[in-house]
Every structure is written in structure tokens, then in C-alpha cells.
Amino acid sequence: MSFIEINQNFGENTQLLAPFIAVIAIVWVFLVYYSYKKHGAKRTIVYFLPIIIATLLIESAGVAGGRYYYSGYIIYLSVVGGAVPLIIVLAWSVNLFLFMNLGKYFVSKLYQKQNYLQILFISLAAGIFGVCLDLLEDPLAHHNNWWIWGTTLKGIKFFGVPILNFIGWFVLIFFMSIATLLIERSRFSENRKVLLSISSLAITGSIIFLVHALIVKLFEFMNLA
Amino acid sequence: MEKTIVQFILENIWVFLPLGATGILATLVLFFLPRHAAPSKYKEVQPDYITIFNRRMNAYVVVYLIIWIMIILIGLLSDFLIPTIIGGIIAAVPLIILILLEYKTNKSKVS
Numbered sequence: 001m002s003f004i005e006i007n008q009n010f011g012e013n014t015q016l017l018a019p020f021i022a023v024i025a026i027v028w029v030f031l032v033y034y035s036y037k038k039h040g041a042k043r044t045i046v047y048f049l050p051i052i053i054a055t056l057l058i059e060s061a062g063v064a065g066g067r068y069y070y071s072g073y074i075i076y077l078s079v080v081g082g083a084v085p086l087i088i089v090l091a092w093s094v095n096l097f098l099f100m101n102l103g104k105y106f107v108s109k110l111y112q113k114q115n116y117l118q119i120l121f122i123s124l125a126a127g128i129f130g131v132c133l134d135l136l137e138d139p140l141a142h143h144n145n146w147w148i149w150g151t152t153l154k155g156i157k158f159f160g161v162p163i164l165n166f167i168g169w170f171v172l173i174f175f176m177s178i179a180t181l182l183i184e185r186s187r188f189s190e191n192r193k194v195l196l197s198i199s200s201l202a203i204t205g206s207i208i209f210l211v212h213a214l215i216v217k218l219f220e221f222m223n224l225a
Numbered sequence: 226m227e228k229t230i231v232q233f234i235l236e237n238i239w240v241f242l243p244l245g246a247t248g249i250l251a252t253l254v255l256f257f258l259p260r261h262a263a264p265s266k267y268k269e270v271q272p273d274y275i276t277i278f279n280r281r282m283n284a285y286v287v288v289y290l291i292i293w294i295m296i297i298l299i300g301l302l303s304d305f306l307i308p309t310i311i312g313g314i315i316a317a318v319p320l321i322i323l324i325l326l327e328y329k330t331n332k333s334k335v336s
Contacts, residue, residue, distance in 0.1 A: 016299050023295045027288060034284065038273065058230060061237075065228035080233075080240060098292075101285045102319065109326045129319045133289070136296055136312030143305045150227035159308040164229075188260065196255050202248020213231040 005076040005083055014072040015144040021073070024091045031097050042190040046183060046197040047100075048093040051176055054201055055092035058172070059084040068149045088147075099126040099133075100177045119181045127174035134169045155225035164216065164225050171212050179204040286323050293320065 011017045035044040056079055063069050063082025070076070073085035103126035111118055139159035141147050149162065156163040183197050219225035234241050274281045293316055300309030 016303055019295070019299055023292060027292060031288065034273075061230045061233045065230060065233035067227045067229065080237065098285055098288055102289060102323065105283055105285060106319075106323060106326065109330055129289075132319050133292065133296075133316045136293070136300070136309070136316035139308040139312055140296060140300045140303065140305060143308070144299075144303055153227055159312075168230075188255075192255055192258075192260075196252060199248050199251035199255060202245040203252060205248075206245055209231065209234060216229055216231055 003078060005078065007072070007074055007076060010072060010074050012072040013145050017072050017144070017146055020141075020144075020146055021087050024087050024094065027098075028090045028094050031094055035097065040190075042194050043184070045194050047097050047180065050180070050197045050201050050204075051093045051096040052089050053198065054176065054205060055172075056084060056089050057205070059088060059092075066150055067153065068147050070147050071145060095130055095133075096126075096173060096176050096180070099130045099173055100180060102126065102129050103177065114185070119178060119185070122181060123174045123177035126177040127170040130173040131166050131170050134166055138165060155219065155223075162225065164219060167215055168212060171208055171215070175204055175208050175211070283323070283327065286320065286327075290320060293317065 032044060032048060035047055039047070056077060060077070060079045060082040063084060064080055065082070070083065070085050070088065073087060075086040076083040077086055077089065078084065100122065103122040103124075106125045106129075107118060107121045111121055135158065138161045142149060142160045149160065153162050158166070179200055180197070183193050183200065186193065186196075188196065216225060228236070273284045275284045275287060276282075277287060293313070296316075297309060297313045300306075300313070303309075
């Protein structure tokens with residue numbers, strides 16, 4: 001399987017996929033442009049590129065493991081055996097940038113001190129806001145076949161979507177927000193921040209992996225997953 | 226049989242381990258390398274506001290609102306009423322909190 005694949009059957013087996021893609025694409029272009037104008041090119045890379053790389057790996061692993069798959073998109077990327085639509089990884093970068101900034105906006109109204117505790121509060125708020133929106137988006141995606149969950153998945157589900165998916169959303173947005181904010185507020189040069197944001201994915205990814213593994217084990221122990 | 230992402234990564238640990246090790250090593254090197262550039266103190270950028278229909282609103286709240294409206298519209302067009310309404314109410318909670326908080330802060334600034 002090559003790294004990039006083009007699907008000729010756009011919208012195959014799906015419903016209302018085009019408006020969904022259009023919303024993501026428009027919002028992504030707007031937010032990247034907005035970030036570029038407000039923070040410059042290097043800071044925009046720090047905000048958008050690491051989450052694109054991280055979710056490309058995670059989503060590709062999810063598809064390769066058979067948990068879910070994507071049908072009917074145009075451009076697919078594959079890094080560890082599973083084909084992931086380009087628009088999905090771009091959507092993840094929208095999620096992180098949007099929820100992290102909503103978290104900043106929310107926390108700045110209640111707690112002005114710029115310390116590690118504020119970073120923790122912002123990341124918590126970002127994760128919770130992300131899950132709130134996903135509780136609307138994911139059941140609809142499942143219903144319209146924008147992504148299709150494996151048929152033998154067990155455990156608690158919210159309108160057909162496994163509860164572990166929402167926990168995964170929280171864990172990913174929470175830890176990626178912490179990493180991004182720590183790098184953003186560090187005193188390194190902008191060039192080094194760009195490099196650190198990418199290399200530190202190994203550390204953030206390992207923490208996400210460990211925390212998620214613990215939660216999965218806990219859910220399996222309680223027969224919830 | 227489906228595997229969780231954790232199971233998949235463990236089964237393919239020899240792909241992920243070198244990637245992770247390289248990343249951690251590179252981070253340590255970048256972290257401890259001497260700083261050539263003058264350290265720039267982090268400056269908090271104030272949240273940006275945009276004006277829509279003569280109302281000053283936070284740009285990110287507007288983006289969230291647009292996504293929320295569009296997903297609800299798609300949900301209604303998909304004949305997926307109950308989950309869309311329930312999900313729509315849950316997803317409206319951040320919007321309501323942020324708008325109320327903005328209103329309360331503005332009110333306390335005026336008084």
C-alpha cells in the first residue's frame with residue numbers, strides 16, 4: 001500500500017459526506033490563516049503539524065487494527081497499514097487548535113496567573129469541550145457512515161459509538177494541549193520550538209499510550225469495553 | 226477480531242519503539258543544547274474578537290458556533306433526530322458557558 005491513495009468513488013456508502021468535508025475544509029483554512037496572521041508561520045506549524053503527525057499514526061493504527069474504517073473519501077494517507085482520509089487528520093488539527101484556544105479563553109476569565117496550574121486548567125477545559133462536540137459529531141458520523149465501527153466491538157455505546165472513543169478524544173486533546181502550551185510558553189527560540197513540538201511527540205505519544213492503555217484495562221476489568 | 230490501538234501498537238512495537246526512542250533522544254538534545262538566540266519571554270496574546278451583526282464575539286466561539294450549527298443541520302437532514310437533539314444540547318453547553326461568562330465579565334467591567 002502506498003503512502004497516498006486516491007479514491008475514485010467519492011461518497012461511496014455514505015450520506016451527506018460532502019457537506020461534512022466542506023465544513024472541515026473551510027474551518028481548517030480559516031483557522032490556519034487566522035493563526036498565521038496572528039502568530040506567524042512558525043507558531044502555526046507548532047499548533048497544527050504535531051497533531052497532524054500524531055493523529056495520522058493513531059488513526060492509521062486504529063484502521064489497521066480493524067476497529068473502524070473510512071469509506072468514500074477522496075485522499076487517503078497510510079503510515080502503519082491503515083488508510084486514513086487526509087481531511088480527518090486536518091480535522092484533528094482543527095480540534096486541537098480550536099479547543100485549546102476556547103480553553104484559554106474560558107480559563108483566562110477565571111484564573112489569570114500564567115503558571116503550570118493554568119496550563120492544566122486550559123487542557124482540562126479543552127478536553128471537555130472536545131468531548132462535548134464529539135458527542136454530537138460521532139453518532140452522526142456513525143449513522144452516515146463517515147467512519148464505520150467494527151461490528152464485534154463490545155461495551156457501553158452512545159448511539160452506536162464505543163464510550164472508549166470519547167475517552168480517547170479527551171486523553172488526546174488533554175495531553176496534546178499540555179505539550180503545545182508548554183512549548184508555546186517556553187523560552188526557546190521559535191525554530192527550536194518547531195523542532196521540539198515534533199520531536200516531543202514521542203514523549204506525549206508515550207504518555208497518551210500509557211494512560212489510554214490503563215483506561216482500556218480498567219474498562220475491560222469492569223466489563224465496560 | 227478488532228484490536229485496540231494499544232494492542233496494535235504492542236503487536237508492532239518494533240515499528241513504534243525506534244520512532245519513540247529517536248523522538249525522545251532528539252527532544253533531550255534540543256532541550257539541553259545551548260541557546261543561541263536571545264530567549265524571548267512568553268507574551269500572552271489576548272483573545273481576538275470579531276464583530277458580527279454589531280456584536281463583538283470571540284473568534285473561536287464563532288467558529289465553534291458555526292461547526293455546531295452545521296453539524297446539527299446535517300443531523301436533521303440525515304433523519305437522525307433524537308441523537309442530534311441530545312448531542313446538540315450537550316455540545317451547546319460550552320457555548321452557553323462561554324457566552325454567559327463573557328456577558329458576566331462585560332457586565333462586571335461596566336459596573
